[in-house]
Amino acid sequence: MRVRGRTAAFIGVTAAMVIGVAATIIYSVGTGRDPSRTVTWWVPNWDTPIATDLVAEFEAQNPDLSVEMVETTSDTMANKISVALDSGDPPDVITELASRTRTSIAKGALADLSDLYGPDMPRSDFIPGALDAVTNDTGTYAVPYRWDCIALIYNKDLFAAAGIAGPPATWAELEATARRLTSGDVTGTAWPMSGAAEDLVRRYLGFALAAGARSENGIPLLDVASSQAALEIVGGSVAEGWASRSSLEVDNTEVRELFINGRIAMYLGGVFDVEQQLEAGMNVGTALTPGPDGPGVQAADGWGYLVPAAAKNPTGARRLVEFLARAENMARLTMTYPARISAGGDARFHDQYREPHYVQLAEHSVPPPNDPAWVGVNPFVYSTIQAVALGQVTPADGARAIQAEADRVLGPTG
Amino acid sequence: MSMRRLLATATWVGIAIMAIWTLAPIAVMVSTSLKPRDEIFAIPPVLLPETWTLDNYVEVFTNSSMPRAFLNSILAALLVTVMTILLCGSVGYALARFRFRSARPIALFILLGQMVPITVLLLPLYEMIGAMQLLDTIAGIAIAHLVITVPLVTWMIRNQVAAIPVELEEAVLIDGGSRFDAVTYVTLPVAAPGLAAAGMYAFLQSWHEFVLASVLTSSTSARTAPVALTEFASEFKVDWGSTMAASVVLSVPVVIAFIALQKYFVRGLASGGVKG
Amino acid sequence: MTAAGAAATIAGPSPAARAARSRRRTGLALTLPAVLVMAGLTIVPVVSVLQRAVSGDGRAAFGRLVGSPDFVQVLLNTAVWTVVAVVGALVVGHAAALLMHSRHLRLAGFWRGLFMIPWIIPNVVGATVWKWNFSVDYGLVNHWLLQAGLIAEPVGWLSDPSVVLIALAVVQVWFTAPFIMLMVSAALTAIPEERIEAARIDGAGGVAVLRHIILPAIRTTTGLAALLMVVWALNSFTIIWVATGGGPAGASTILPILIYQAFQTGDAAMVSAVALIQLVVSMVFAAIYVRAVRDDMEEAAS
Structure with missing residues (x-):
């Protein structure tokens, strides 16, 4: 009788395992969320604290949308972003390094954001070079929000x-x-x-x-x-x-x-x-x-907001990017300098240590x-x-x- | 007697050399975790901290997602281990005990999985796990990790089973037991060291895996420990003290668990458990 | 066994043949779950690698790869790295496992657990610690060697092109030897104690027992461990990536580093081209191993 006991336990574990995995898959496939009300934003973990405040303000102003923030880290974001863009199942907004952006543009993985530039956000308000880095003959594929260089x-x-x-x-x-x-x-x-x-x-x-x-x-x-x-x-x-x-x-x-x-x-x-x-x-x-x-x-080089071509909620994504790209929000969410000149007036960007870097950036820099x-x-x-x-x-x-x-x-x- | 003594001395000298070789770098890891930030890159280097501090450990436990990531890692690795052992126990046993024409191609095909560079697997696996709606779940990671455990574990189990005389199983059959009974009561206990080694291997393969896990997870609810370690690095600086402290915290329970599992390594063919 | 199978097909549905066929079926059925899982996980990627590698882009990438001035150096580096890492890990791993099996040792389980630590700590952390240890400025290795008077000035373990690859292979040995120790330990438990005793009584010394009894008994394990080490050496880039990024001046660039560089720069054709080379090299080793194991089995069966 001992014999059966152990054998049965063995079969039991196997069966439980198979059923468990199958049930998880079926359950996951069955559930989903409404993409038209959610905007998913991949944001680097060093931006999270201020980004969280900005998102709260955005949601207060846009009650029909909720933003789901997903943290990326310096060592993982490049792979994650490139795989997500290639797979056709990307988030709605991504914070990404400008110098890596042109590869995604060349693959046709990004949405053209040219229409976001206009009277409220003139192209001339950006530090020279910042837009060149994310622009080609057909359009501008990102909104840079942070721009810096070495000196x-x-x-x-x-x-x-x-x-x-x-x-x-x-x-x-x-x-x-x-x-x-x-x-x-x-x-x-x-x-x-x-x-x-x-x-x-x-x-x-x-x-x-x-x-x-x-x-x-x-x-x-x-x-x-x-x-x-x-x-x-x-x-x-x-x-x-x-x-x-x-x-x-x-x-x-x-x-x-x-x-x-x-x-x-x-x-x-x-x-x-x-x-x-x-x-x-x-x-x-x-x-x-x-x-x-x-x-x-x-x-x-610097960081910009991208909207993937395959984003599930492109209109929500644009509304979020438009909000984040306002001069005052740019000034808040930068560890170095904001990409918009009108956002860079604050004294904290111009103390004795920061001024030479700013002059280098504004007057003696080229896009990556x-x-x-x-x-x-x-x-x-x-x-x-x-x-x-x-x-x-x-x-x-x-x-x-x-x-x-x-x-x-x-x-x-x- | 003196020969015996010589051998004993040689053994302990060997252990001492091994201990220094393995543990000296670990000592650097541990001591770095106890150093304040400004001592880590001191020139000239010193092994022991000048000022001992537990700040890095406090940071790990209070201000990071490391505890959760540890749990995720353990769950994913255990899931991988159980799935791997079941799958590979079945195929490994078949390859060792049954002769059929397709055995060799099958065995080679399974090994193939171990040869494919992870970078190549990344996108297809992401799409596959995405299609199952298992992105950012522990189950999703575990399924993806099978690709790095199944090939080798199949062969480890096959070899271990093949080393066990088939007569032991036949004795059970003659006594009127089923083949299944023969396996659970004779083969499994005798193969225990091999299975334990295979299980540890599967566990650690999943435990270590970084590239797949970093791409398949996005929130703290599924992020595994190696991925969570990158949270200590920002764009311009790496908090090495906390990274090392987290590594110590992650490793200690696993080392203890492995020491506890060592008892399966002393049971051999000669030491009983096999009464036919 | 193969002969028995062949005889069965000729003899038709005799009871023995039916039993043989049912055994075959059981055997196949038992392999099915794992085969399906592996097929599901690997066929798509492998086929896409092959497709891309033989496409126009892929052939062009092959051309770029072979035509690049450093290609021969990369192959040589890969060979040196693989040989040193594999042989080193096998030697250290076997020695450690035999030590653990010594009857003069107490608390073998404790020691084995302790020596597993390099394999348990996160790879990136281990690689970083070694990078520091080897550093000219912050490195304890240079510091201690200088203090002991063994060297006159710091050695650029990671910046001198003539030593960097060996230094990194040593790190790979440090990471992988514990795994071999584990596998060999498991295999050693399967050797009946009586056989060793019998040899001893016949007057065999320690070395003879090792050579004629122990090593032959664990040779399938040794073979599998060697195969895995080769595969790991051909696939691992974490250590090199963290410590040198393939430098200085390409002195530690091996095939997996090329793949990762191509992957990071979004050069999919190049990824497929290098992946195919790696796949072929690994498969050659795998086929040799499978063949050796089969011969082994047939010897045992006859």
């Missing part, structure tokens, strides 16, 4: 100790200053050579653009001379020793940690970094990025080169910069290799 951050104490009066303004000064600051444990600067490819490539591109390269519709039009000039700074500086050899194993945040530890005297970083350095009690200054002979250029084909070249450029830093190839050879690869992938115009 120079330097350690005033280390500068003073080396007898240097102020931040470098030109490339020659940059190199000379960095060399002078390099002694003992301290190195002039460092680059994030081991993080996301686009972080490093963006720094290289900033210098290339300042040296004469242009960028159109998300495709940088490089030439060997400007590319070589950029590689001499971003890669060559490591090989020559005025940028830290640790560059090869640090990402953005670890460059900041090197700076906080006093291991590097200056670097190109975002305005958000400054807050952390002030918290750590550092005596820091900010300045425009040096260029060949005057202010240099940076590729800006985000054409899918160029994004595909990024890993090669990234790897070439590292090779220059290791001294495996000269900046001149590196520039020719990048040019060849860009020509191969983008066609001779690239």
Whole structure:
């Protein structure tokens, strides 16, 4: 009789399992919610606290709609968004990085939001470049709400100790200053050579653009001379020793940690970094990025609201985006700067630390080169910069290799 | 006697080497979880915190969705384990005990699942789970995770069953028991170590899986622990202290459970339980 | 058994043949649920990979891949990474399992549980800890080696192209060896104690017992573990992605990193092209394994 007991238990577990899974599926298929009353918004978790307040206001003004917020995180959002857009079952509104947007535009996965721009939200009210990043020949596919770029951050104490009066303004000064600051444990600067490819490539591109390269519709039009000039700074500086050899194993945040530890005297970083350095009690200054002979250029980037082409509630989605894009709401929901100029008047965007970054952004920035084909070249450029830093190839050879690869992938115009 | 002593010493030296090799990086993880933020990237590095703090643990328990995510992970992994063992017990037994022409193609086909890169599986699985309306549910994750557990567990169970002499089962049949009885009363107990290993494998495959889980879930009600860990990273900074604290909190119960399960590993063929 | 099956089909519906057919049917029926589940989960993705890989875009992607200046280096890297990671994990995993089986050890279960920890902690966290340990600035490995006087200046474990791949493979061994320990431990319990005792009485030393009794007895497990390690090595990118992103200068770029890069840049054709290469390589190993197991079974049956 024992025999039957155990056998029966075994069969019981199996049956329960099968029935359980089947019932879950049937139950789930049977339930659904009314899409015309709900707007689903994917929002990054760092925006959640303020976004929650904004949503409450929106729902109060639009009693016929309820907003369902879904948190995304920095490390998961790119995959999630691309899969959801590809699957044809996306949410209604997505907060997404502008530099990743053009890939989705090219796939036809986004709705044209051109009609949202008008007297209440004129295109001219956006920081130059912000709309270019999300626009092509057929329309504008996002509303940028936050826009920023990197600029120079330097350690005033280390500068003073080396007898240097102020931040470098030109490339020659940059190199000379960095060399002078390099002694003992301290190195002039460092680059994030081991993080996301686009972080490093963006720094290289900033210098290339300042040296004469242009960028159109998300495709940088490089030439060997400007590319070589950029590689001499971003890669060559490591090989020559005025940028830290640790560059090869640090990402953005670890460059900041090197700076906080006093291991590097200056670097190109975002305005958000400054807050952390002030918290750590550092005596820091900010300045425009040096260029060949005057202010240099940076590729800006930012965040925008997308409405997928396959959104279930497109009208509700537009109403939410229209609400979020009002100048006052933009000013509230930004960790750096708002994308609309009329939203950027607040004093908190213009203190002594933030002002240089804002000037860089408003006057010396270009939209991120985000054409899918160029994004595909990024890993090669990234790897070439590292090779220059290791001294495996000269900046001149590196520039020719990048040019060849860009020509191969983008066609001779690239 | 002295030979015995030598062997004993060698064993313990081996254990000491293994312990250092495995646990030194874990020590870094634990000590980081006890450091205040500004000590984590200190140069030169120090293993032990200068100021000990439990702030990171407080953060994990009070200000994150980690407790819920832990529960989700455990539920998903248990569901995966039970489904996997049932499915693979059946197919593994068949492959070990029955001879049929299609056995080898079937065995190879099942292994195929383990070879497909997850990045390729992502979109089809998302659409499939979406069609079942199981996106953002624990059941949905569990079903998707079968693809990374079933192939290998099938083979683990097949090998374990194949190592058991078929005569043991035949003895039950001769005594008038059914084949099913033979399996539950003879094969399963003897195969217990293999089944335990297979179960642990299935559990941990699901426990670890990040890419599928991150795409298939969107709310805290289904988000698993590895995905929830990313909540400690924002665009510009990563709260490594809390991330490490959360990892410690996540790992301790699982380690204890696994130590408890170790008793299944000492039962061998020779040690009884098999009386025919 | 195959011979018996063939005989049965010729002999027609004798009682023995009927029994054989019913056994076949039972066997097939038992495989059905798992086969259906795996078919449901994998056929669509695999077919779409194949379709895209042979389409015009896919062939163009193959061309780009093979034509890219670094392709040979990627293949070499993948080979080195796979060999070091697989052999290392097998050696460490088997050694640990045998240690756990030593009769001189107390609390084997406790130790085994403890040594499982690398496999239990989240991958990203483990990879990050190793990244720190190897760092020139924040790394304890360099710090301790310097203090012990074993090296004169910090080694760029992750930034020196000549050591980075080996350093990362060591991390992969750290992550995967516990799993081999687990599988081998389970297999060791199935060896009857009497056989080892009998060999001992015949005068066999420890090494001889290991070589002639223990290792042959667990060889299907060793084979399966090796297969899985290969598959993991060919599919895992977390460690490399977190620690170096494939750098410096491509020194740690392996096939899965290429797939992930292509996936992130939305290059679906390239994803399919690399996935197909990986699939074929893995299937070759799987076929070798299945074949070896079959020979093994037939030996045992005869």
